[in-house]
Amino acid sequence: MNWLHRKICGSARWARKVERDMLPWALDGVDLGDRVLEIGPGYGATLRPLAARAPKLTAVELDPTLAARLSAEHGDRVRVVQGDGADLPLDGARFDAVVCFTMLHHVPTPARQDALFAEALRVLRPGGTFAGADGVDRWPFRLLHLGDTYQPVPPETLPARLRAAGFVDVTTSVVEGRVQRFRARRP
Template sequence: MEHALLPWALDGVDLGDAVLELGPGPGVTTRLLAARAPALTAVEIDGTLAERLRGKGFDVVRGDATRLPFADGTFSAVVCFTMLHHLPDPAAQDRLFAEARRVLRPGGVFAGSDSRVSLRFRLYHVADTMTPVDPDALPGRLATAGFSDVRTSVNPRAFRFRATRAA
């Protein structure tokens, strides 16, 4: 994560001064983001995981990324890493996209990554929620949510995305 995925996912992304991370889970990326962002807030739905993240130098909110408890235009960047596939269905993913856009400032960036479907990916999620995101369809879905300048790219194991809330 530290040397490959996160640098690749955020290559060329200006996070600005107020970053929101959606679904950090155990916080592997959160700790790395905290060193890059002047102000970081993490939203985690799992109460146990949220509690474990507290007191690490960033704000932690227990909440649902499809119903964010923040005012419009609060953040300069919204990010999420390997969590979109944990949402129960594409409609929930689309609600997350709409919420990410809502809480971004005009000109703010939504960026992140997720896994591509493979045998290993399927095996990791045998007893877990797995709603893969099609990286080819993602630009259209983000545009529908109101983003502009949508870009995606893939590697053999993952895809990354970035999009801007229009000014």
């Protein structure tokens, strides 16, 4: 991430916005169950509010420095694993829900994004839910990501890509052309 993006994502203001606005909207009507996996928590703005909703929360973070920081910060409340969301170092069929927020656009290629979708399906128990939200490609979003890995998921392709990974009951929505949310279920 570039300097500005790190500053925003690591800020208390962003964490409040995530907790107050983004997370409730993204998870409205989603039953997380007891065992939840978050892929790509980054600076961790979602971890505290997710930990309040899920008795057993695991997070997989690619960046080793962030993973160590999150582990130290959240202690026993969240199990933090350093790893790649497109190649999860976790057993299959163990989570009631898998979630990811504002991170899919940081996965460098559509093929790696599709691998992440397949891994989310693999670690979900039958009937489990994959849900989350991500930005939609537009010029302010692009400017924020100058010098970053930036591969936004086109909203018009997301449902078919989730179905191709094996998900059913796929729903997506876009708000004001800025942000999209998705939900899908493992059969």
